Amino acid sequence: MTTPSTPADTPAAPGADPVAPGADPRLHTRAAGPAGYLDAARRRLAAGELGSLPVVVGLILIAVIFQSVTGHFLQADNLTNITRFIAGPGLIAVGVVFVLILGEIDLSLGSVAGASAALAAVLAVRQGVNEWIAVLAALAAATVMGLLHGLFFARVGVPAFVVTLAGMLTWSGLQEYVLGDLGTVNNRHGGLIATLDTTFLGDGDIAYAWALAVLAPALYLLAHLRTARRRTAAGLTARPTADTAIRTGALAVLTLATAYALNQDRGLPLPLVVLVGVVVLTDFVLRRTPYGRQIFAVGGGVEAARRAGVNVARVRISVFMLSAFLAGLGGLFYASQQGSADKQLGGGNVLMNAIAAAVIGGTSLFGGRGKTWSALLGILVIQSITTGLDMVHAAQAIQYMITGAVLLAAVVLDSLSRRTRTAGGRT
Amino acid sequence: MTGAPVLQLRSVSKRFGAVQALTDVDLDVHPGEVLALVGDNGAGKSTLVKTIAGVHPVDEGTITWHGRPVRLTRPQDAQALGIATVYQDLALCDNLDVIANLFLGREKRRRGLLDEVAMEQRARELLNTLAIRIPDVRTPVAALSGGQRQVVAIARALVGEPALVILDEPTAALGVEQTAQVLDLVERLRERGLGVILVSHNMADVRAVADTVAVLRLGRNNGVFPVAGTTQEQIVSAITGATDNAHARRQARHTEEEDAA
Ligand SMILES: Nc1ncnc2c1ncn2[C@@H]1O[C@H](COP(=O)(O)OP(=O)(O)OP(=O)(O)O)[C@@H](O)[C@H]1O
Ligand SMILES: [Mg+2]
Numbered sequence: 001m002t003t004p005s006t007p008a009d010t011p012a013a014p015g016a017d018p019v020a021p022g023a024d025p026r027l028h029t030r031a032a033g034p035a036g037y038l039d040a041a042r043r044r045l046a047a048g049e050l051g052s053l054p055v056v057v058g059l060i061l062i063a064v065i066f067q068s069v070t071g072h073f074l075q076a077d078n079l080t081n082i083t084r085f086i087a088g089p090g091l092i093a094v095g096v097v098f099v100l101i102l103g104e105i106d107l108s109l110g111s112v113a114g115a116s117a118a119l120a121a122v123l124a125v126r127q128g129v130n131e132w133i134a135v136l137a138a139l140a141a142a143t144v145m146g147l148l149h150g151l152f153f154a155r156v157g158v159p160a161f162v163v164t165l166a167g168m169l170t171w172s173g174l175q176e177y178v179l180g181d182l183g184t185v186n187n188r189h190g191g192l193i194a195t196l197d198t199t200f201l202g203d204g205d206i207a208y209a210w211a212l213a214v215l216a217p218a219l220y221l222l223a224h225l226r227t228a229r230r231r232t233a234a235g236l237t238a239r240p241t242a243d244t245a246i247r248t249g250a251l252a253v254l255t256l257a258t259a260y261a262l263n264q265d266r267g268l269p270l271p272l273v274v275l276v277g278v279v280v281l282t283d284f285v286l287r288r289t290p291y292g293r294q295i296f297a298v299g300g301g302v303e304a305a306r307r308a309g310v311n312v313a314r315v316r317i318s319v320f321m322l323s324a325f326l327a328g329l330g331g332l333f334y335a336s337q338q339g340s341a342d343k344q345l346g347g348g349n350v351l352m353n354a355i356a357a358a359v360i361g362g363t364s365l366f367g368g369r370g371k372t373w374s375a376l377l378g379i380l381v382i383q384s385i386t387t388g389l390d391m392v393h394a395a396q397a398i399q400y401m402i403t404g405a406v407l408l409a410a411v412v413l414d415s416l417s418r419r420t421r422t423a424g425g426r427t
Numbered sequence: 428m429t430g431a432p433v434l435q436l437r438s439v440s441k442r443f444g445a446v447q448a449l450t451d452v453d454l455d456v457h458p459g460e461v462l463a464l465v466g467d468n469g470a471g472k473s474t475l476v477k478t479i480a481g482v483h484p485v486d487e488g489t490i491t492w493h494g495r496p497v498r499l500t501r502p503q504d505a506q507a508l509g510i511a512t513v514y515q516d517l518a519l520c521d522n523l524d525v526i527a528n529l530f531l532g533r534e535k536r537r538r539g540l541l542d543e544v545a546m547e548q549r550a551r552e553l554l555n556t557l558a559i560r561i562p563d564v565r566t567p568v569a570a571l572s573g574g575q576r577q578v579v580a581i582a583r584a585l586v587g588e589p590a591l592v593i594l595d596e597p598t599a600a601l602g603v604e605q606t607a608q609v610l611d612l613v614e615r616l617r618e619r620g621l622g623v624i625l626v627s628h629n630m631a632d633v634r635a636v637a638d639t640v641a642v643l644r645l646g647r648n649n650g651v652f653p654v655a656g657t658t659q660e661q662i663v664s665a666i667t668g669a670t671d672n673a674h675a676r677r678q679a680r681h682t683e684e685e686d687a688a
């Protein structure tokens with residue numbers, strides 16, 4: 001080595017952010033300004049904390065490739081359709097994220113989605129029950145299915161893998177049973193389920209998308225500035241304002257671009273609003289509430305959580321109930337899209353797509369780490385590939401193989417990043 | 428250490444399948460008393476600790492807290508009474524950061540949500556008073572060294588303002604400096620009038636801070652000694668149960684000669 005290299009443990013340079021009281025001199029503190037920002041990002045990547053970077057890069061790649069091949073992948077109507085298609089699988093994937101954080105797996109979610117859609121359809125169309133009541137009953141039934149999985153897993157001690165495998169068979173049996181010999185129940189024309197997929201907020205009024213696109217970054221900025229103020233007042237290190245500004249700017253570009261694209265077509269689709277709403281809400285629950293903290297705790301160490309006074313069984317049961325509820329809701333969106341509830345709904349690769357979405361989006365298969373945003377990002381990847389391949393008239397077989405390869409790539413990334421994190425002392 | 432015991436165990440027994448881990452164990456801890464619990468490997472110390480912590484409910488026997496019989500069937504029961512435990516097998520969640528671990532199970536809340544600011548402030552306060560240096564309280568604890576994890580586990584026990592603190596071999600993984608700090612800490616807990624149960628194999632540590640030594644042998648009581656006025660040899664022979672081994676005979680001769688002199 002000819003040039004003097006910087007040792008790995010260089011103490012923070014003078015003039016860096018004030019070091020918090022009690023901080024260790026070995027701790028890297030980020031230098032002010034964009035250089036420090038880049039430096040911190042580089043270090044996170046080197047430590048195997050890829051975050052959502054691979055999936056964002058992947059999305060851009062997919063968009064560029066299909067746009068150049070088809071010439072109309074990025075057209076407003078196509079993008080709008082993608083945002084409508086992702087609601088069903090995306091909602092199921094949010095539930096998968098919860099189960100994965102817990103360190104478990106739920107194989108029943110496709111069947112739960114199918115059974116829930118079948119129940120709602122049969123109640124509303126064949127039995128003539130008010131459609132709202134039918135929908136609520138179907139969602140309640142889905143939640144009870146989750147409760148049963150949770151009880152057998154958490155109280156009886158049957159591995160979640162086996163319980164939900166049994167659930168997968170049982171609930172798809174129930175689905176066929178309630179649908180009966182006819183098998184298919186068409187949605188009530190213009191009814192609640194039928195319009196889930198076809199509704200655009202304000203009948204395509206462009207104000208909705210623009211308002212949300214402005215509101216989201218504004219709220220983000222406000223919340224972060226308030227947190228920073230509280231932290232500074234309490235004498236703690238806070239995220240630099242420049243940092244928050246950059247992030248807000250990036251978010252605004254994203255939301256405004258989305259709003260622009262959607263408004264070129266029919267405006268803000270209801271399915272997208274529901275999915276993003278669920279993602280935001282569940283993300284808040286996971287990161288900001290004691291309940292969310294308990295879910296991570298159980299995923300990171302069951303015995304430690306138990307000794308800390310966490311009611312492990314209750315956390316587990318509630319997570320299985322939540323994932324089943326979301327699967328039930330997702331099933332209704334599937335029914336809405338295909339115009340009917342039938343025996344195939346929720347079968348095929350529905351479950352695999354949901355699990356793949358969660359993992360592709362960056363939720364770890366090893367438990368204890370994950371974000372519900374990864375469900376949204378992951379399902380965007382999968383749906384973009386599916387739509388793009390449809391546009392070039394690729395066979396379903398090709399779609400399966402490509403989705404499989406993407407899933408494998410995501411799992412390999414997860415494993416590799418876990419390995420580097422372990423080497424860096426992090427799990 | 429005056430007055431009534433804060434915690435009293437009578438005839439406590441615990442069995443794991445074929446292993447009778449505890450048999451008729453009695454134990455008294457007073458406020459402001461440091462009780463050292465000693466015994467050979469497998470004597471049942473950790474098991475006894477876990478019965479008090481509510482991790483393993485007792486099979487037989489009674490536990491009284493401030494003179495009142497209590498049933499400790501879940502860790503929450505013990506926590507609610509004011510019993511804080513630092514386990515030998517560290518009970519930390521590797522994926523959570525230091526602060527989340529410190530407050531796990533008793534998170535500070537603000538309007539029902541996690542109050543990260545208050546928790547971080549209190550954590551820094553606590554870590555500073557314990558003179559604990561941790562590079563970054565926001566890294567997952569998996570990134571910490573064994574000793575750092577140990578002090579986090581100890582700090583964790585003190586977050587909830589307990590009345591009785593149980594430390595199961597707290598210094599086993601610590602360096603010289605950190606060991607001294609933990610012993611200082613134990614003394615400070617006593618000064619604040621807390622009861623402390625200290626499990627340790629280190630006789631020097633025990634003699635340095637404990638008021639009373641309770642010996643377990645093969646899951647049974649084998650003597651309770653005040654530290655003042657008891658020799659290390661007496662404790663050691665109670666631990667090994669060696670009343671007739673070479674060590675004990677030497678011991679006995681030695682004291683006889685002293686008495687004769
Ligand atoms: N969960 C368990 N299941 C079965 N046996 C157990 C369990 N926990 C402890 N034992 C048994 O109980 C006995 C006492 O173990 P314990 O861990 O209490 O010993 P100890 O005094 O803490 O020993 P050490 O000094 O090595 O920590 C041992 O024989 C052990 O094998
Ligand atoms: Mg032990």
